[in-house]
Amino acid sequence: MEQMRADMRRVAIYDTTLRDGTQAEEINLTLDDKIRIAVKLDELGIDYIEGGWPGSNPVDKQFFQEIGNYSLKHARIAAFGSTHNPKSTADGDSNLQALVEAAPQVMTVFGKTWDLHAKEALRIPLERNLEIISASLAFLRPHAPELFFDAEHFFDGYKANPEYALRCLDAALQGGAEVLVLCDTNGGTMPAELREIMTAVKARFPQARLGIHAHNDSELAVANSLEAVAQGAEHIQGTMNGYGERCGNANLCSIIPNLTLKMGCTCLSEDNLALLTPVSHFVSEVANLRPFLRQPFVGRSAFAHKGGIHVSAVIRNPETYEHIRPELVGNKQRVLLSDLAGRSNILVKAKNYGYELDKNDPCVQDLLHEIKDREALGYEYSAAEASFELLFFRTMGWSKRYFQLMNFRVLDSHEQNGEPFSEATVLLKVRGQDHHTAATGHGPVNALDNALRKALCEAYPALNEMRLLDFKVRVMTGYVRDDGGTASKVRVLIESGDKLSRWITVGVSHNIIEASWQALVDSFTYKLFKDDPQKWPNKPEK
Known part of the structure; x- marks a missing residue:
């Protein structure tokens, strides 16, 4: 050699x-x-x-x-x-x-x-x-x-x-x-x-x-x-x-x-080639630019597979839809979930989470139908992998609630010659106790974020290290109603992160505040879920 x-x-x-x-x-x-x-x-x-x-x-x-x-x-x-x-x-x-x-x-x-x-x-x-x-x-x-x-x-x-x-x-x-x-x-x-x-x-x-x-x-x-x-x-x-x-x-x-x-x-050197992807992303971060998802070799989507037929093939032999092994350049294979998904997509995701499921397991078919139904409503699980992970574990029997919504309300006002004003109030049940909090913010989502933190951080101090990093809204054009685009459904993607990782969650509704609330709640829940040492109460022994 x-x-x-x-x-x-x-x-x-x-x-x-x-x-x-x-x-x-x-x-x-x-x-x-x-x-x-x-x-x-x-x-x-x-x-x-x-x-x-x-x-x-x-x-x-x-x-x-x-x-x-x-x-x-x-x-x-x-x-x-x-x-x-x-x-x-x-x-x-x-x-x-x-x-x-x-x-x-x-x-x-x-x-x-x-x-x-x-x-x-x-x-x-x-x-x-x-x-x-x-x-x-x-x-x-x-x-x-x-x-x-x-x-x-x-x-x-x-x-x-x-x-x-x-x-x-x-x-x-x-x-x-x-x-x-x-x-x-x-x-x-x-x-x-x-x-x-x-x-x-x-x-x-x-x-x-x-x-x-x-x-x-x-x-x-x-x-x-x-x-x-x-x-x-x-x-x-x-x-x-x-x-x-x-x-x-x-x-x-x-x-x-x-x-x-x-x-x-x-x-x-052969060893250094595997540093290519992390160095590419490091340069992007220092330049304050988001990495290009579809960049060949080093992009997050470079070895991502969405179609069920593709996933089934790469499980048997990655060469069927990958021109090189992603590990050679420090990247990794990813399997995405969408309305194009098949059972193979579910099985790969389950394995990533520690579950060896059979393709005929009823949970696999249940989850596949759930994904397709939700994607038809506008959810995007190929992007919001944290929301999918929560959905997967709920399907597998995880039922723990870290908090329960009783009510939330958002007030927006704009006085003449003044700045816009947003205030959110939330009523949650946390560990059996009612928590009624209010907070202001720069816009309704920031106000909801602040109110949630006030209600939850005493019980869950780890939430103090979590931050909302990005927020995207997209009008679902397939749902435009006769009364115009402003009555269409919207999809909200929220990217959050802590000192160790980043994750994306999703919400869909005709009401942009409701869609934002769904994504925000999933984001908080995912942070608590991933840090929870008892998050797999029903996980089978290997």
Whole structure:
């Protein structure tokens, strides 16, 4: 095995999440954020981490000062910058000087390789642009342990003026660049075009080390990156989760497993590949973005099965509907419940909860009918797995009540020139005692949440650590009545969490407050249920 891996082709992974990724309009990272992500990327086994552009802003400059206090195990830190200003010289350029002062292990410099940009953006003669590329790299060469050249707009430049684009690469090599990174900056190159152009580059520079930097404007960044490797590239630039300007950059969360599992290349160790999903989610959390559910390999839905026929098949052999085993990339198989569910879905869920049920068990059929009936009313158990878990255990005989609703009421008012005002009162029976509480809040759901807490937290202090994290309302269009959409049923999904986990619950009603109450009560009940050491009074012995 070790010999086989030694024979596999090595591809270097260059992560630019901290620089190119932050150009996405919804992403803003603090210095602390960037340090935390860099440390996590090092743990994953990324070869190069581009920390930013020290000549462009104070945070990036501080990053290179701060990252030196951390002992990274694998990654090399790269700093990014441009070729020198056409109106100055390399040794007098502040941008290049900032790169030198940052003292990174790698310097990556981009330069124009499309004649249109030289003429229209820089407004200089084409020969002057070649001089700038060569002189900038030559100035940095003595200060850079490794020196890379990002050939900006290379593919567009080659299509417009192939000889000039190749001369730009030649100038970079003369200046001392060790890797020529061909950039599809506008993201419009087709894989067949990329293949043809890389063939021409290899013919012109047979000894050069080539890299690829692709953008995703045509949804081809991953495909083009993999095609570049097939054509000889040994260096791939991209970002975690495909973050980046406009439509994003090449997604390393797809590139890495495709290289490793399908193209016979090495880029991470076998053990580290299983860290891919948790690291992807970690970066999302630090960037304050929800992970994309349907992202290949690392998304929560990447290995989720809903249709009964699919579930029945993957139980027998996961290869029937899974192109890889999810555990290889740190993900897991999930079975969803819906009106498309069959008995196989129920059996898998039961096994997850510790029950080995027979497909002919009456409970299985009862639960299947219950799910289908409720989904027909608008409930969504594929999303609200906590509500399904409560439904499952009730079907299996769990009947414990942590509290019982006697009555609730919500008052909303809005005085002229004033703020909206919400007040909720609830009457509950908790451990045999009536609890009548009232609370205000920012809206009716927050008021209900606060009133429930006042009634329950004395008896159940663990509820103090639970928080409502997200709240979604959807009009059930299939239920629109003659008197308009405002009389339709609504579905409410509430995501809650504590210090250990998150869970989603659901409620459905024509009344949005009632639907919210259902989801809220399920959320509180699930917290108490999952923490209850006696939650399985009727569970059979294994």
